[in-house]
Amino acid sequence: MKKFTGSFLMLICFVSSAYSQDKDYAVSMQADTIKGKMNIIDNPLSGHSLVVKAGKKKEQYPSYKISHLYKNGDTYHVAKIEGKYQFIKLIQEGFLSLYRYSPSDQQSAQMFQGSILITKDGRQKVVPNLGFKKQLAEFLEDCKSVSIKIENGELNKKDLTEIIDEYNACVPQDYTAKPGDIVEEIVYIPDTSKIDELISGVKSDADLSSNKELLEILEDLKKRKENGDDVPGYLSNILKNNLQGKEDLLKLLTDILEE
Structure with a gap:
């Protein structure tokens, strides 16, 4: 059994x-x-x-x-x-x-x-954890009734559920x-289609297709764009130097960097 x-x-x-x-x-x-x-x-x-x-x-x-x-x-x-x-x-x-x-x-x-x-x-x-009263009162100041209760200590961190409920009661009733x-x-979804186009152009170029370092840098550029990170100046300069004489690819890179 x-x-x-x-x-x-x-x-x-x-x-x-x-x-x-x-x-x-x-x-x-x-x-x-x-x-x-x-x-x-x-x-x-x-x-x-x-x-x-x-x-x-x-x-x-x-x-x-x-x-x-x-x-x-x-x-x-x-x-x-x-x-x-x-x-x-x-x-x-x-x-x-x-x-x-x-x-x-x-x-x-x-x-x-x-x-x-x-x-x-x-x-x-x-x-x-620190400064809850001041920071939350400022963040929710568009709902005065809640903001005042937080400021005077009537609502504190342990009352977070109640704070959210009361604040949401201030939202227009026709909001769904x-x-x-x-x-x-x-969420902002970055458009990396131009970078894909640039990578494809490099791979199809007889002078550049074997440049593994350039392709790796372009993949790094794509990840930075996907993550919303800034592109450092040294990286831009390396790419521009590698694409000298390739006007179409250089123009595409300029468009990407200016976005």
Whole structure:
């Protein structure tokens, strides 16, 4: 009987796990549904990515290419925080929403340990440990009733749920939140098509196609654009020097750098 019970419990766990995995899915910014076993990974330089395994196939998506994600019963959106795009876990939703995010000074194993407030119009405020009263009162000053309660200590950090509820009561009643709204307001999807065109042009040029260093630098340029990072002057100069005499490619590079 014990053997049967153990096997039965293992079967339940297996079925439960499979059922849970079937429930997990992501929606891309192009509104495509992505299904499979979801795993969020954190790259200290480029931010979060989503690794999806479906059968033997495994694909990786930068977080900014995902509209929203449902994993293990939790909802995730995407935001650019501290210079990196990352998944943020929804805790309390409204015009003002509470999320868990991953501070840049925390290790990958400790993701989603920070708390951040984000409005549907894209304003952000990390929930501070110090200076909570002053900072939150200023952040929510467009709703005087809530701001005053925070200033006089009637509402404090332990009342965060109540603060969010009261603030959201200030939002016009005809406002209707829709799935994905928060992402559309926060996330900027960079257009790297010109960089792809430049890389293709270099690869097809007889004089440049064997220049591996140039191609590596162009791939670095693409990643910087994808992450919304500035392109340092030395990198621009290296690219310009390598493309001297190739007027069409040089003009394309100039257009990219001026964007």
